[in-house]
Amino acid sequence: MNVYPVIMCGGSGTRLWPVSRPSRPKQFAPLIGPETLFVQTVRRARKVAGFRRLIVVTGARQAHWARAQIEGADATLLLEPEPRDSAPAMAAAAVWIAERDPEGIGVFLASDHYIPDTEKFCDAVEKASRAAQGGRIVALGVKPTKPSSAYGYIRPARGEAHAEATPVDAFVEKPDFPTAERYVAEGYLWNSGNFIASASTFLKELDRRAPAIAAAARKAVARAKETQAGLKLDPVFAEAPKISIDYALMEKTDRASVLAVDFAWSDVGAWDAVYAACPHDEHGNAVAGEAVTIDARDCLVRAAPGVLVAAAGVRDLAIVAEPDAVLVCHANAAQSVKKIVERLRAEAKPQADAAGDGAGPAQQESARDLRAWAERYRLWLFAEALPLWQALGADYGGWGWHESLSLRAKPTGAPRRARVQARQVYAYAAAGALGWAGPWKAAVEHGLEGFFAYYRRPDGLFRTLVSPDGTPIEETAYLYDQAFALLALAAARAGRPSAEDEALALLAAIEKVMRHEKGGFREAGARPFQSNPHMHLFEACLAWIEAGGGERWTRLAGDIVRLALDRFIDAEGGFLREFFDAGWRPAPGEAGRRVEPGHQFEWAWLLERWSRRTGDREAACAARRLYAAGMRGVDARRGVAVDALDDRLEMLEPRARLWPQTERLKAALILSESAQGDSHEALRADARRAAAALWRYLDVEPSGLWRDKLGADGRFEEEPAPASSFYHLVAAVAQLSATALG
Incomplete structure (x- = not known):
């Protein structure tokens, strides 16, 4: 061999x-x-x-x-x-x-x-x-010495290990402790990797x-x-x-086998594992470096060269001293050290990596922190998220994009919404504009091919829902979905010569079917008068304006801005409502009182862009009031923007989805660019906190996926990663790059 x-x-x-x-x-x-x-x-x-x-x-x-x-x-x-x-x-x-x-x-x-x-x-x-x-x-499957929830497990075929390699029945994730006890009793092996x-x-x-x-x-x-x-x-x-x-x-693979081994093994994943592998003195202490211990028992004590550690009257601690940082934790909390590192990174502390050269002048701290966040998010997007969704989120054996991926990066087989297909096209086209060198053009072409083949109706509008095998499930054409089709075409225009003609034809169909006699457009479904689909139609108009589209896009954008300033946004409170009646007055009941912080931020981001292009100061003022209203929905305890408030700007729904966090970040960033003095510094600080809050949703394995819903108890719901979030994330990274990197 x-x-x-x-x-x-x-x-x-x-x-x-x-x-x-x-x-x-x-x-x-x-x-x-x-x-x-x-x-x-x-x-x-x-x-x-x-x-x-x-x-x-x-x-x-x-x-x-x-x-x-x-x-x-x-x-x-x-x-x-x-x-x-x-x-x-x-x-x-x-x-x-x-x-x-x-x-x-x-x-x-x-x-x-x-x-x-x-x-x-x-x-x-x-x-x-x-x-x-x-x-x-x-x-190599290690025979367990005890039940452990720190390792993944392998189940050999026939439920037992043999002297030679045995086919594998299953690889299983790290279990809870009772499950680990059962695994050990049933002959499972630790997955050594x-x-x-x-x-x-x-x-x-x-x-x-x-x-x-x-x-x-x-x-x-x-x-x-x-x-x-x-x-x-x-x-x-x-x-x-x-x-x-x-x-x-x-x-x-059907070629997987496992060889059971009984040698001593540790992946040395945390300080408790280091302690277990080190020799101990007569008091159970594992000491490395210069240390003095008095009445200390069962402790890990490590001192870097030139550092002296003294420990007295303590039990079951890990004390690790480096020249620029000291860790003290209970043996039972060794797995939580990762959370300390995440906090240090969120606060841009140099000790999260190597000893740095100091924080620098206070006036440079805000810019340095945002630059670090921008580089971190770009690396995550370019190196992890885009390649993963390109390889596993696209259905190359069929058509289009999967609706979601499990947190093991497997397609869920859910019916596919039109808005998700269009959003994925936008995401990869925008990634190409950001400088991603991966095959973004192929992703855009793949998405558009499926979108036009399976969603377009005879009247030129796009149906909303199709099964993975291409069978239409729901024929309804929502304004929301048409807006994202227009946005996708704007993003893909460079590689698709027919894009603007297709967009104008779609816009004509929208005007014909969905125009409302009192201004704006009707949405399909039980609630026809909403601000949200208008917001995305406005977003598509801005994309076409920025792409050099004709006057038609500017006129339509101006009409939507006027409707928002006059009707959607509460004149006294400065916040934006979600649902209305046919006269664009707040809808009766709870629906008319609903205020979503994420949409306050999203409208603020769009109105600020419009104001910069047109000089519309009323829109700029409205953007800042909307941002302030959105900040009323940031839960101080969890540091995240919640799903909904009422029209007193009090908590209505404490759950916090991913997308409001991206919109909070985008709004803080773009508004900070034109702010001065204390306002500028406050918005930059808000942006840093928003970046840290959003990162919690991305801290999953395999990296490149995300969690979507954070509960009031601070726990994420266990569910697949929705592809619909990618559009929000790419736009947030683009704004962060533009503001912090120039």
């Missing part, structure tokens, strides 16, 4: 802050003994039977750490231009191996695991490699199950450039969706 260990160095180990940070992740820090986990992994890898060459996959930012800690010349560094999670990293390594040794076996190893028994590890790899020669993709497969088998299965990953990896390796640090993969690597190997392949 020709065996090529592949050490993957992704991740930043946030639960091991302040030692582990993005600039030096945990694998490159000495956590257990004087050697780093990476050095220990390298030494184990070189002892496996059939060893030929070591491959390390890491980011350019960490390349110097890897190069400095590799002993010997028998290693190749593959440098990722952007982090893409384990599946693309493994694919790139498999391509490199297959090109040089078609029969080569890849042993894909995490760089940050603690495995003290090298002999047992090497025996397991040899057994797994024999199974890999037979076409299996083998996971280490895999063995022949490079050719691995790539063939990716071609079948995740072709976008395989294609991006092949191109990235073929176009890679030799640098002093290593072989730098081509930027096309970013076209691969950011996804783990479990989600991308192992849960789908």
Whole structure:
């Protein structure tokens, strides 16, 4: 056998802050003994039977750490231009191996695991490699020593583990503790995240199950450039969706096997795991560095060089001191350290990464913070969200876009709304305008092809709902959906010569069918007089005006602005209502009293754009009043904009969806650009808080998805990620980039 260990160095180990940070992740820090986990992994890898060459996959930012800690010349560094999670990293390594040794076996190893028994590890790899020669993709499954909710599990076929590799029945997520107890009793194994497969088998299965990953990896390796640090993969690597190997392949392939191993193993995921792996003194303390302990028991105490830690009369604590930051937490709270890092990032503290050069002058703090947020959101959008939805959110086997993806990045099969199809077209066209180098044109063309084929009615309007197999479900033509069709065509105009003619034909159909004799338009359905569809029609008009469209778009936009200033917005309170009667007076009952903070922000953003283009000062004034009304709907405890208020601007619906957070951010940003003095600083501070609040919705795995509904109790609803949110997110990133990056 020709065996090529592949050490993957992704991740930043946030639960091991302040030692582990993005600039030096945990694998490159000495956590257990004087050697780093990476050095220990390298030494184990070189002892496996059939060893030929070591491959390390890491980011350019960490390349110097890897190069400095590799002993010997028998290693190749593959440098990722952007982090893409384990599946693309493994694919790139498999391509490199297959090109040089078609029969080569890849042993894909995490760089940050603690495995003290090298002999047992090497025996397991040899057994797994024999199974890999037979076409299996083998996971190393660790026999649990106790129930744990910190690990994923593997269920071997027939419910038991064997001496040799066994087919896999299922990969399962991290369970709660009672479920973990059941898993252990039923013979499940811990998923170690280490895999063995022949490079050719691995790539063939990716071609079948995740072709976008395989294609991006092949191109990235073929176009890679030799640098002093290593072989730098081509930027096309970013076209691969950011996804783990479990989600991308192992849960789908029929070639998955598991080899049960009983050596000591830890993924060293938090400080309690470090404590468990370290030697303890007679009082149960694990001490590293210069420390003094008096009457301290069962504590982890770590002091960086030049730092002295003294601990007295304490129990069950982790005390970790670095030159610029100190962590003190209870052993039971070790998993919560990640939340501390998120808080530091939200507040743009330099200690979230490496020791910085200070906060700088106070007058520069606001701009620096927003710039950091802009760069962070752009990276998330370009490297994670756009590739993931391109690969998994588009229905290339059928047509159009899936309505939603589960939080395991799987399509839900829900009926498809017209507005979602149009919004996805807009999102990818806007991403192209932002500078995303991915295949945005193909995404736009794919979306428009399905939209026109399955939604357009004989009268030129678009029906609202179609099944995934293309069967119309609901023929109703909503003004809301037509507005998004116009917006999509405006965004796609550069690559579609017929776009403006198609938009004008649609506008003529809208005028013919939906015009209201007292101004504005009727919406279909039980509530025909609404402000919201007018807002999106106004948005489409602005897009066409900015694209150089004719006077017709300006006239229609002006009519909608006049209706909003005269009717939609309450003259006394300065807030905007949702529902009206046929005379554009507030609808009777609760409907007429409904005020949505998200729409206050969204109208403010649009009216400010209109004012800048036309000089309409009344619209500019209204935008600021609307923003103030929207801020009445920001819950101070959770820091988020809620779904609805009443016309006294008091809480009506405490749930907080994702989209009002994007609109709050956009409005604060655009209004800050023309504000002066204290008002400017206040709006910039609002924008920073809005960016931090929105980020909570995006903090999911796999990255590139999101949560949509935050309850009054501060918990998110467990549900798929709706594709409809992408339009809001792309627009927010565009405004953040324009304001903070110029």
